[in-house]
Amino acid sequence: MAVLPIRTVPDPVLRNKTKRVNSIDKSIKKLIADMRETLHADPGRVGLAAPQIGVSLRLAVICLPEEGEKDIILINGEIVRRKGQRLVTEGCLSVPGYIGEITRSESVRVKGRDQNGKEIRIKADDLLAQALEHEIDHLNGVLYIDYLESMDKLYKIELEETQL
Numbered sequence: 001m002a003v004l005p006i007r008t009v010p011d012p013v014l015r016n017k018t019k020r021v022n023s024i025d026k027s028i029k030k031l032i033a034d035m036r037e038t039l040h041a042d043p044g045r046v047g048l049a050a051p052q053i054g055v056s057l058r059l060a061v062i063c064l065p066e067e068g069e070k071d072i073i074l075i076n077g078e079i080v081r082r083k084g085q086r087l088v089t090e091g092c093l094s095v096p097g098y099i100g101e102i103t104r105s106e107s108v109r110v111k112g113r114d115q116n117g118k119e120i121r122i123k124a125d126d127l128l129a130q131a132l133e134h135e136i137d138h139l140n141g142v143l144y145i146d147y148l149e150s151m152d153k154l155y156k157i158e159l160e161e162t163q164l
């Protein structure tokens with residue numbers, strides 16, 4: 001396993017639409033292991049999508065910061081339903097040094113597959129809903145800064161806070 005370097009804006013790989021994962025072979029399993037290690041390399045990291053480590057595949061890992069939380073491995077994930085709207089503060093590993101104020105859904109439903117290829121459905125609100133929307137956006141070449149109403153809603157930060 002290896003901690004992989006994070007791609008940051010304006011790296012074009014962050015803007016590519018990713019390809020679906022067709023079979024969970026050895027190379028995908030290794031990629032998942034490396035992404036999990038990269039996610040846990042820094043305690044502020046909550047989620048990581050494959051384009052952030054330079055791979056254009058529909059694959060993301062999420063782990064909420066609470067103690068005892070397990071990694072969520074999401075293969076071919078997509079949002080099937082969104083409900084409500086709320087204002088959130090968001091940061092991204094690929095946009096270092098900033099956080100922004102944007103609107104996200106109150107809750108989402110997501111479907112995809114786990115690392116064994118088994119179909120999973122996730123109902124989420126709060127930070128998990130935000131993380132799922134953020135990581136699935138990455139798979140579509142979208143960054144949270146695309147949702148900023150104006151540059152006044154983007155703030156410079158000294159310390160890295162929660163990063164997705």
Ligand SMILES: [Zn+2]
Pocket residue numbers: 091092093094134138164
């Ligand atoms: Zn991000």
